Amino acid sequence: MHASEIVACVDGPLLVRGDFELVSSTGEPVERTRRTVALCRCGASAIKPFCDGTHKLVGFRTEPPREPDAVEGSQ
């Protein structure tokens, strides 16, 4: 069992759960009230760093996972 876990949601936020500290880019603590938080990665949330669901409105899409043996330029 990990102390914390990050799940990259398809076409959505990063779900972070467990025991962790969230800090701003300047190192200031960011208050959270839940054990699991959704962090915006589309850039459109009005409540950054948290996701507010706007990714659905803006049509945010994540890249499909790369094939592990795919090498660009090889044949």
Ligand code: FES
């Ligand atoms: S990922 Fe949800 S608003 Fe940005």
